[in-house]
Amino acid sequence: RGGGGGGGAGAVNPDAGAAAEFAWARERLFDEGLARTLFGFVQTARIATVMNEGGRETKKWPPVPLNTIEMQKRVNRACRISPAEVMKVAEELYNAGFISYPRTETDAFPKDFDFAGIIGPLTNHHVFGFHARALSAPSNRFRFPGNGGHDDNAHPPIYPTKLATERDYDAWRRDGKMNQIKIYDFVARHFLATCSLPAIAHKTTVEIEIGGEAFKATGVMIKEMNYLDVYGKGPVGGPRFDVSYDGWANNTLPTYAVGQRFEPTELSLAPGATQPPQLLSETDLLQKMENHQIGTDATQAQHIEKVVGERGYAVKVGDNRLRPTELGEALCAGYYRMGLEDMWLPTKRAVMEADVNRVALGQLDVPTGKRNTTTPMLDAFRDLERKQRMLVDAVAEFVFPNENHRGGGPGADGGGGGVGVGTGPGVDENLGAVRACAACGAPVELRKSPRGRGPGGGASFS
Missing domain, CATH: 1.10.290.10 (Topoisomerase I, domain 4)
Structure with missing residues (x-):
């Protein structure tokens, strides 16, 4: 079985009475005609021959102590x-x-x-x-x-x-x-798991051939649960836990011998499609912050709460996933159009955190550390002032996309390409409530600055 024109063979060994599902070695094809032709060969042949069988002992190690x-x-x-x-x-x-x-x-x-x-x-x-x-x-x-x-x-x-x-x-x-x-x-339970022996299993891979096409199945036979007794679902015949923190897929396979022949109980060819990556979960985001050395163990969770709860750049949806709001997407798009990707990518913050650590270790003097951080940030702020029209345009495009906005062509004030807030039909000088705040639900209003339009001719936000 498989997406994008994948195929598979379900098989049962009559002697062992255990089921095993074999996956197509090609995984998937993006030519439906070819996939159906090859599937026809498999259907005609029907009989599978075991070409290879190999297994080895494998261990799943307990987690390290908890930070x-x-x-x-x-x-x-x-x-x-x-x-x-x-x-x-x-x-x-x-x-x-x-x-x-x-x-x-x-x-x-x-x-x-x-x-x-x-x-x-x-x-x-x-x-x-x-x-x-x-x-x-x-x-x-x-x-x-x-x-x-x-x-x-x-x-x-x-x-x-x-x-x-x-x-x-x-x-x-x-x-x-x-x-x-x-x-x-x-x-x-984590502490007890760290003090335990690793889980032990026999991992087996079986390769078969049907009609000139190769299929493969992999499974394990767990011999000793050890730390998984307390860190997983619980021991067989013992206390069972509502929450499992780790596990070992018990995809057991029957015994096969090279040269053995059998008839699969099911053959299938399934259409599929490529899928976009999932939204990041809070766990994913914590890991990425850790990878880039952003924040400390005491502040990383606070960063997420600030982005989600206070500033409304993202909201929690579905299975504890984080979806960017219109405002969050607008800021990223605006910074990108201005050539200020460092304002939303993790690279600049990671460099700053690294310099702070070097100062703490005595490897970098404080004035140099300050200069390394403040100089590029001041340069970015000056660029933002000069190109503020592009940021306003991006926010307008994402926050209220159904309005008629003026496209900002290249100009001396940095009002580059994009869709922007203008004074044309359908757009008021004071735009009023444009969306609900992701944090508190109150209306977010877009208003003209009391000082009038800035160098880029855009509105300011409050």
Whole structure:
């Protein structure tokens, strides 16, 4: 099966009684006629021959100890709680003594950390205590946690500092503090997972041929769940968790031998189409900020809240995704048309953050660091003043696209190509409410500046 003219063969091994789905080795074709011709050959042949079978043991390793950015990303992904709310609740749990200090970049425990002192009380937890007991004597399946490579030399990774009893859970439920339960459970289960052995499986790939076309199926046979017992959906036959933070797709395959022949139970050719990339989630955005070294673990969530909540450049939609508003798109388009892409791309901010870090490390003097940041920003501001018509035009184009706007041709004032606010028919000097504020819902008004039109002849915003 596959999009864009893909195909596949569903197969059942009568001896094993287990189903396996094989994917077309070509993946997809964009020539429908050719795809249907090849599919005809497969339909005529019907019989599949196993050409190759190979497997190997593979391991899925536990997560490294928890720092702030990983906590925000993982909880946001699994529980749909915003990064800002994650930090708010985590600080409440810290102040109540349930978890360690939640603002840390460190993801490695020191060699002398008292693991037994933390794991011991968790053996009495009413849900995941079974795993804490497995890490303790006599089972002793403890493994020293991995090293994530980050240390802020101030705070250890985040871990549970005391057992939350059933009475604590009842109090949280009674007070409507369900996020306390979700985040405490995550911190405790993550800590236990880091102290656990890796999951082990046998990964198998089977290649078959039908009518001259190759197909392939890949699957795993899980041998030992280990850390996934507490970090996934729970052990088979044991406690099951409402929230899973990790997993290993249990796409098991029957046993095949090279040269074996069988008849697939289903053959299919499915039309499809290319798809645009998904909107970024808060987790995606946090990761991109981390990749560009923008902000710190304590401020990255605040940046997102400012962009979404305060300034209305984006709104949350669907499955916790971020969609740019008309205003957000207009600012990006306007900066791009003015040649000021650095005002919305992450590059300039990343350079500034890097210089701040170099100053802190003594690798760059403060005056040079200031100059590296202020000089290009002042240059950009002067360009913006000179070309303000282009920004006004872009905002007009995106915020109220159905009006008749004047196209701004190239000119000395920087009013370059685009669609702009003008004084022609259908456009008033004071435009009034043009959209609802993404943050509070109040009307956003576009008004003429009290000082009159600037050098670019555009309106100002308030």
